[in-house]
Amino acid sequence: MYSLTGEGKKYAATGLPERNLLNLASKGHISMNDAKKLENFNIGLQWAKKNGWITIDKGEINLAESGKKAINLPSLLETALKNIEKGNVSDDLTEILLKRNLIQKVDVKILELEKLKGKEIVNLTPDLLKTGLWKDVKFREYNVEWPGKKSYPGKRHPYRVFLKNLKDKLITLGFEEMDSRIIMQEFCDCDVLFMPQTHSARDIHEIFYVDAKLPPVDKTLAGKVGKEHEKYWGYKWDYEKSNRALLMSQGTALSASHFSNLKIPGKYFSLAKVFRPDVVDATHMLEFYQLEGIVCDKSMNFRHLLGLLKQFAIDVAGAEAVKFYPDYFPFTEPSVQISAKHPKLGWVELGGAGIFRKEVTRPFGIKEPIIAWGLGIDRLAMFNLGVTDIRELYSSNLKWLRENYYYAKD
């Protein structure tokens, strides 16, 4: 479908420029200068010549033979212009009209739009804007007080947000993150940490062994570690046993794995999964995160250790007060446990720490004292996420994840 353009409409009413020129020429001996006063003279001249209606001689326009015939007969193009909106115009003529920009292709939709004039409509569309029809319609008023259908943004998991915030705090305090591992040799998890292969001290936690094939433990280092065991614990240390593969059972193992490329002074942390056999219930899982780290510097002493723990309690766990207790870990001496008074949870056991035993650092040739610390974060996480069952930290309840506003919480 086609419709007349502005120019098309004008010519339909006042005649095509070549028709107007023809009418003028029919009066005889018209000078070019007079004819130029006609509107759109150049177009008229071009098409009148093309139609063979006029001749030009010494500055005068004269009617040609075919021009005389055409005076009282509408041309094919004029007929086409008149009929174009009704259709049935030949392709050639349509093309000429299009070329002369007298008609335009009409979208059926726009014709439909025309029907909307004066009516109330719902949506403002690009077509309404383009055609200017927006001026002739009324927009229906909405119930703007209804917030509409729920939207669900992509979000991080709340537990991940909590863990990331913890990490950010540690990074802010100048701690460098250490790479974490799931599987390792028993050597890294226990032997390096001075836990004897046969003693009840190893009972303070249990271990998941796995069938993974890991590279054998470095024999030189193993020799040094084994010697410390034999000297102090008094038993025959077994290299083969130390090569068994297991799931990391304590985060301190990562710290110890880091001894070989330690910067001094250095502050390191890791937030890693550890695994221990247990009954799975509302307070126990087989895997959980441990926030662990070390500080190594010549000047470190026990008071610094307490200072660091106090800072963690206040800055990381939001505690109001702290208390220290003697504790026991096979790999640290002296050892300490910290309890923190949380504004909502009351006194909570926050973590353990100590100065690595010489028996632990000596095989690595480290002489400076290394502070080792580990914080339990599950109770804080549960409080932060507002859950009462530890398994809910891993929530897969999509409705809860979609609707919980955990991002905005501190």
Add this chain to the structure above:
Amino acid sequence: MPKIEVSKRDLENLLDREFSLEELENILVLAKGELDGVDGDNLKIDIKDSNRPDLWSCEGIARELKLRMGEKQKIEFKDSDVVVEVDENLKDIRPYISCCYVLGLKFTDQMIKDIMALQERLHAQLGRNREKVAIGISNFDLVKPNLSYRASTEDLKFPPLGYTEIMSPKEILQKHEKGQAYAHLVSKKIPIFVDKNNQVISMPPIINSNNLGRIDESTKNILIDVTGTDEKLVDQALLILALNFKERGGKVHRVKIKSGKSEKFTPNMDKITVEAELTEIREITGLELEDKIILNLLERAGCSCSIKSGKIVAIYPPYRKDVFDERDLIEDILISYGYNNIVPLKMEIATVGSETRIQRLSGVAEELMVGMGFQQAISFILSSEEKENKLMNHSEKLCKILNPVNQNYTAVRRSLLPNLLEFLSKNQHNEMPQKVFEVGKVIIGGDKERIFSSCVISNSTVNYEELSSILDALISNLGYKLKLEKVADNRFIKGRVAKVFVDKKLAGVIGEITPAVLENFGLETPVAAFEIELEFLIGSNIQ
């Protein structure tokens, strides 16, 4: 960590003082104890030190507290002429025995209960279920010295504790419940402890005799035998028991153990000496302590000390077998000083904090997935063969747990997809589409740790292209080029699955999950999924 129960009244009697619960809580830390629960007179106490069996009883706690509060302690036992002859035949079975007798005891019901509890604790934790240490306590009045510890012969029949019927050692191993439980410790030769008249006192480590080896409230004088495979632990256990009976007013008499040519009196009173530089003590504690103070603090740990050319020499009491070097000494100084009397110091080491590179970059991948409208999931690293392979129509090598405790957790996950499908199956009643992703650790090929990024879309109209364009957006926004290549994979619908290449290296898989797998997870809506390794981000080798 050993958990013990004591009577508050009993503890107060031993300490000769009464305490409020709060006071008790505060002084218990001196014995590394933590009050875990109170039920009337009954106190539940956690002893934090698994290396201090001398603290695993009411008497032990009282002994330590008295010392730390400044009381002096004197440990001396009389040597008796009672002898135990040890049969060298037991050398490869259970070679060690320590023995003593205690006179003048007044047993109460509570005391008997406490002794049995301590005995059990020492058996289980110090003795590794009686292998290294087993304890027998008998009525000394019925025993005729001298004594003999030897391999049994068939004619030695006796009634085991709790029975009147006499049995041979072999019969006890077969019929008696304790015999059955511990038969594996004595399979070849059976040790037996007898007196001069060949009366059986006990059959270590299994059972006492019902005749001699039974104590009750009328018993006044007792004989203690400790046998085992670790001489030091055997000696340590006997000493702890002897000290506890001394604490109860008993008179301990040492017994001579003759084994071949060697002879020794037990309880063994050997002491550990530890030396430490005074400067090191001050450096590590961070406290400006005078020499005199240091001596006093160590005496409160039971040490006898002297100072020699800048060094402190501390002789620990014989029951302290947990000390190795300077650091142990320093901890004892600090405990006597009181942890909460120490003023914490702020650390002033300027270091730059940072995340590991792979963590930071996988954080970027997470951010992109969130930006594309995906909800993050977090799941357990532990999984099962059932979930990883069977439900996924797959078979790939897993890192398997050799000692699983729960059938749902028998292996380390090798993919994040099973958990994501499980996530979807739990949320089918929720609004669609559901777009979920996880970034996390897996183990592939049985032993290689990787960080994976996986995602699923569940929707009735979901298709391959919808997800491949997401994958393309992810990879290109991480700064790499994606290439997909047709592949066959049973987890996905044939012809709708491709291998994912990142900068020409194989990195994962993408496709529409096959209906068989959807059925396995109980899913009734189509799912498209991809899974890629993120190691390319730090330039490590890809699968």
